[in-house]
Amino acid sequence: MIDLYYWTTPNGHKITLFLEEAGLPYRIVPINIGKGEQFQPDFLKIAPNNRIPAIVDTAPTGGGEPISVFESGAILLYLAEKTGRFLSADPRQRIDTLQWLFWQMGGLGPMAGQNHHFTQYAPEAVPYAIERYVKETARLYSVLDKRLADRPFIAGDAYSIADMACYPWVVPHDKQRQNLDDFPHLKRWFEAIGARPATARAYALTAQINPAPVMDEAARKVLFGQDAAVVKRP
The missing domain is CATH 1.20.1050.10 (Glutathione S-transferase Yfyf (Class Pi); Chain A, domain 2)
Incomplete structure (x- = not known):
């Protein structure tokens, strides 16, 4: 099972596109970035850059402890190598x-x-x-x-x-x-x-998870007012 820490942004959509195409079982954990949920301690343990997306693979290839991955490009590469799909071996x-x-x-x-x-x-x-x-x-x-x-x-x-x-x-x-x-x-x-049907399925998640996107002043401050202090705080 893949736990996907996700919000409805272009970087988030990259991962749902892959998961829907590959048919991998996954569970979405919404991280509302406009409300500052990306600063929650549990999320920062797997995504130290306080950005979505991130994943936790609870059944990694070869077994063992779950593997967490942050950064969308790294996640796509990880999933491609895990499944052997969408990245040629040549x-x-x-x-x-x-x-x-x-x-x-x-x-x-x-x-x-x-x-x-x-x-x-x-x-x-x-x-x-x-x-x-x-x-x-x-x-x-x-x-x-x-x-x-x-x-x-x-x-x-x-x-x-x-x-x-x-x-x-x-x-x-x-x-x-x-x-x-x-x-x-x-x-x-x-x-x-x-x-592509998988693309339609991936983007349909937006209506379920973030049906009424809003960029109010509070969200602006969360998203665009970050500095070194947000990293240093406990």
Whole structure:
């Protein structure tokens, strides 16, 4: 059984995409990040960066004590190796998948995240920041569009953890001020993944767990007011 510590964010969706595709038994433990539940001591034991998602595998391969994993990319890699799915054993195919997984972790996710912050959540508009991150998001979309020009999925012919990592960060493209018509290969890929039954099941969880998303002032302070003190406190 996989215990998934989850909230309805792009990084959270990555893991439900995998679990639904693989058919692994799992249990969701909601962590409402707008209410500060990511600072609970029990959660910090498995996710010291106070961020979702995190997992605890209560039945790891080979037996023994449960294994906990934090950071979405590390979780996808762990689950792929556990199941033998969505990550090829062929060394060339494997490294191709992993480099695009890390591309998402180091580029698409952080840059689109800053885009969201300055276009959606910042208390005042900062034109330089908005332009900076909207343009960088567009550049990254173009990189992905070019990659997908001659292959159905990011790492080739097979759906992989690279696709699962990238897809949730393209879902909010309107909020990122991106038009998918400008990226036809990316749009074709995006629509194909959206049509997968496992994708529909994964995203249906949002309505169950977070049916009325809200970003009030209290949530803003929790999410955007963190400094070193939140790590140092008991």
